[in-house]
Amino acid sequence: GRVVALVPAAGQGVRLGASMPKAFVPVGGSPMLTLAVDGLIASGVVDHVVIMVPAELVSTTAALLDRAQSSAAPEIPVTVVAGGSERTDSVRAGLAAAPDAALVLVHDAARALTPPALVAQVVAALRAGHRAVVPGLPVADTIKSVDASGVVTGTPDRAALRAIQTPQGFDAELLRAAYALDVPATDDAGLVELLGAQVHVVPGDPRAFKITTPLDLHLATSLLADDRV
Template identity: 65%
Template sequence: MPGRTTVAALVPAAGGGTRLGAGPKAFVPLAGRTLLEWSVDGLLESGCVDIVIVAAPADLIDRARSLLPETITVVSGGTERHDSVRNGLAAAGAADVIIVHDAARALTPPDLIRRVVTTAVDGARAVIPGLPVTDTIKTVDPAGVVTGTPPRAQLRAIQTPQAFAADLLAAAHASGAADATDDATLVERLGVAVHVVPGDPLAFKITTPIDLVLAQSLVERGLWKPASTPV
């Protein structure tokens, strides 16, 4: 990409939080601050993101704006995650690289964000972070009978942020997204190589009450602090 690369971060934050038992998920408190605030702080602390766009529930747009710095753009999210990403893309302007980051991965370290963005800026058109899988994974049929055991060495647990060339992400979403659980899946279907960089255990997704207890414990132990928290 010629000249300076502009990086925009899209944060889908319109999810209901059913499994967490409280919602909307992005507005659930963690140590006195919402998951949304924690995740946006990580993006800003990384120092490699030029634009941050949050897709919030339509009835919580004003609240989202009140929680976040004035430099953050807040748009209306959609019924599904891919709808929120599309709405965010429409507000991204002429950004060269788009990263999509789950608000529920609230404790994602800035170093991980920089690693993903740097790889994309250096020329990879699709970059995702992943961790080696430690559990044994089985595939099963509809009756619950095991059909195979894929080698763990070939498996990764994928996290966010995921980074893409802006034109590629737009094309991927234009191709249809109804059954995709992440943006990389859409890109894979276009036949584009997706590069995996090392993830980070702190970038886990806060999905259940147990995840929230773990996140609370990590914050209380001071393992990650947002830029606005005094050290």
């Protein structure tokens, strides 16, 4: 079945604090969203890419990608649509632009350095029969729950915790059903969990970290510079 990758890139990037929406901030000379899309295409397992950007940047983005794509993989179509005010609104807009998808990947533009092999591993787990697949890494810090007055209310067993990344992969019908719930969530698998469906974890990759703060951008820039030596 067709694999469609939805790329949420419509956020403002408040925590990064750059002068433009985060997905358009260059890392080593290329906008994050270009790097993320290149990685998806390089995986060889994606048939169509749909990028969700701020409404006022739809035509700019289409032009940017036309230039970048001519050499990369002209046979993989890339569609640009307007996202929404919350990430879930953006993913919903992307889903609407992918009516022919059998499998859907949702992959943050902000995870610009994600290795193509991780994308392939998520799709392989879907092909092996899992209907929802997320990459996860062991947690290095101890995580505590804290109440509104700053008092610790619990310490979950770290061995049972994973930090979850993207791409997250889904059977398209399952993800559409999850999005029909119309409730807020910080990740797509969270919505699928509300349906009671099982979510399968595959090993994540540290290079799939999300560029959120200036420190993350610094790390991404130096990693890219190292790669090019």
